[in-house]
Amino acid sequence: MADLLNYFSYPFVKYAFITGILIALCASLLGVTLVLKRFSFIGDGLSHVAFGAMAVAAVLKVSNFTYLVLPITMLCAVLLLRAGQNTKIKGDAAVAMISVGALAFGYLLLNIFAKSSNLSGDVCSTLFGSPSILTLKENEVWFCAGLSVFVVVFFLFFYHKIFDVTFDENFARSCGIKVDAYNLLIAVITAIIIVVAMNLVGSLLISALIIFPALSAMRLFKSFKAVTICSVVISVICAAAGMLISIGCSTPVGATIVATDVVVFAMCVLIGKLCGRS
Amino acid sequence: MAYITANELVLGYDGKEILEGLSFEVNPGDYLCIVGENGSGKSTLMKTLLGLNNPMGGKFEWGDGLKKTQIGYLPQQTIVQRDFPASVGEIVLSGCQGRMGLRPFYSKSDRALADKNMELMEIKEFEKNCYRELSGGQQQRVLLARALCATEKVLLLDEPVSGLDPKVTAGMYDLIEKLNKSGITIIMISHDIIAAVKYATHILHLGGEIYFGTKEEYIASSVGKRFLSLEGGM
Ligand SMILES: Nc1ncnc2c1ncn2[C@@H]1O[C@H](COP(=O)(O)OP(=O)(O)O)[C@@H](O)[C@H]1O
Numbered sequence: 001m002a003d004l005l006n007y008f009s010y011p012f013v014k015y016a017f018i019t020g021i022l023i024a025l026c027a028s029l030l031g032v033t034l035v036l037k038r039f040s041f042i043g044d045g046l047s048h049v050a051f052g053a054m055a056v057a058a059v060l061k062v063s064n065f066t067y068l069v070l071p072i073t074m075l076c077a078v079l080l081l082r083a084g085q086n087t088k089i090k091g092d093a094a095v096a097m098i099s100v101g102a103l104a105f106g107y108l109l110l111n112i113f114a115k116s117s118n119l120s121g122d123v124c125s126t127l128f129g130s131p132s133i134l135t136l137k138e139n140e141v142w143f144c145a146g147l148s149v150f151v152v153v154f155f156l157f158f159y160h161k162i163f164d165v166t167f168d169e170n171f172a173r174s175c176g177i178k179v180d181a182y183n184l185l186i187a188v189i190t191a192i193i194i195v196v197a198m199n200l201v202g203s204l205l206i207s208a209l210i211i212f213p214a215l216s217a218m219r220l221f222k223s224f225k226a227v228t229i230c231s232v233v234i235s236v237i238c239a240a241a242g243m244l245i246s247i248g249c250s251t252p253v254g255a256t257i258v259a260t261d262v263v264v265f266a267m268c269v270l271i272g273k274l275c276g277r278s
Numbered sequence: 279m280a281y282i283t284a285n286e287l288v289l290g291y292d293g294k295e296i297l298e299g300l301s302f303e304v305n306p307g308d309y310l311c312i313v314g315e316n317g318s319g320k321s322t323l324m325k326t327l328l329g330l331n332n333p334m335g336g337k338f339e340w341g342d343g344l345k346k347t348q349i350g351y352l353p354q355q356t357i358v359q360r361d362f363p364a365s366v367g368e369i370v371l372s373g374c375q376g377r378m379g380l381r382p383f384y385s386k387s388d389r390a391l392a393d394k395n396m397e398l399m400e401i402k403e404f405e406k407n408c409y410r411e412l413s414g415g416q417q418q419r420v421l422l423a424r425a426l427c428a429t430e431k432v433l434l435l436d437e438p439v440s441g442l443d444p445k446v447t448a449g450m451y452d453l454i455e456k457l458n459k460s461g462i463t464i465i466m467i468s469h470d471i472i473a474a475v476k477y478a479t480h481i482l483h484l485g486g487e488i489y490f491g492t493k494e495e496y497i498a499s500s501v502g503k504r505f506l507s508l509e510g511g512m
């Protein structure tokens with residue numbers, strides 16, 4: 001305990017902690033929409049793309065990886081959305097192709113070109129996140145914080161439109177809502193969230209950060225607003241708890257947060273079952 | 279002036295024709311029923327009228343200063359809607375989205391309109407309830423209230439009574455008739471030819487032979503006679 005308090009006396013630890021919470025917050029915001037729109041596959045595909053892009057950035061020695069990874073991931077978000085809207089089967093296959101392809105090429109590139117002595121360590125941290133939140137670099141922290149705030153503002157501003165487009169596309173279209181534009185926007189924002197969250201939990205675990213809080217909240221609440229609020233609360237609590245545990249027990253931060261999310265999900269399923277029966 | 283004028287309309291998807299030579303007219307106050315077998319293109323016609331689908335040929339016009347976005351639409355139910363966590367209030371209010379433009383939040387008058395329509399559809403008491411836990415008939419009334427928030431003039435209803443039991447169906451027909459009497463133009467797709475000839479003022483028959491006319495003309499026509507004896511056992 002004293003150790004923990006000691007940690008927080010460093011201002012940088014505080015920033016990292018706040019960033020982690022902001023990331024968890026915005027990752028959970030779009031989770032409900034992604035799950036309900038059956039878009040979760042895009043999130044999964046994109047995280048692999050982000051890994052591939054990260055490898056390219058490493059090989060090209062780009063100073064801040066995000067500057068390269070973000071545009072590539074956004075572009076792929078648009079492509080995946082297009083592919084997914086075509087006939088169902090082709091869309092799924094396209095996602096699988098792009099995501100597995102990106103993984104393979106990313107690893108290949110790193111293996112061939114990277115001069116790092118600790119290759120498997122590097123790969124591991126891109127896939128599963130930094131071993132500790134404290135290894136985040138300061139400019140990454142500010143970048144994440146900025147993007148998170150952008151995502152939250154976007155979500156608040158378009159909350160009702162997101163509801164309309166998620167609940168009933170055809171009705172929204174008949175009211176003159178530009179459904180395709182909003183779908184595109186949702187995909188692009190998902191890409192941003194993935195790139196931001198990659199620093200915290202790594203590319204393989206991002207989908208969990210996006211989807212688990214939403215699934216947990218859907219077990220407990222029945223209106224869109226309540227589900228959204230609840231999933232944000234769950235996500236933030238899990239992230240905070242996960243980070244504290246990871247600092248205290250020196251476990252890898254991403255995996256700890258996701259493990260917390262899974263435990264909470266199991267609890268929500270149980271509570272949902274109990275309340276549903278009584 | 280007519281609300282809708284369709285002239286030699288050709289409908290289809292991705293270059294494949296489903297229907298051609300479709301001409302009809304809908305005037306203010308009409309109650310038009312669109313009948314025909316499954317897959318004859320009824321939903322497609324409705325989507326085309328709403329601009330969700332492009333016609334492949336011919337043309338149609340919305341007249342009388344009516345905009346495409348001022349139409350209330352009740353879609354055929356989709357699977358996604360059924361497990362969606364949304365309260366009745368949230369769904370009805372979303373009918374006001376057409377008049378919101380880029381405004382991010384609903385106004386007082388939007389909320390008042392939603393309240394009024396929930397009362398009209400007798401679902402005000404379920405406002406906080408979860409949509410997916412309502413009965414089929416209640417769900418349809420929620421969607422009808424939402425459609426009413428989007429329009430004061432025209433309602434397009436795609437099989438509003440499918441899957442409902444006879445008693446609830448009769449209640450739904452009464453509600454729709456009441457709306458029509460209050461001046462709202464109704465365009466409804468229906469499987470139920472008996473109800474169609476009972477309530478509608480005009481009939482549009484799709485599939486095989488296309489027929490458009492008043493209810494009386496339809497009953498007397500050869501298409502109408504055949505379809506009525508086939509489907510309605512009359
Ligand atoms: N999105 C679509 N893309 C391609 N074909 C479609 C699509 N929706 C419907 N169809 C086809 O168009 C025809 C008419 O469908 P629909 O308008 O739904 O019929 P109805 O509502 O009269 O039962 C059917 O043969 C159907 O297979």
Ligand SMILES: [Mg+2]
Binds near residue numbers: 320321322354436
């Ligand atoms: Mg249909």
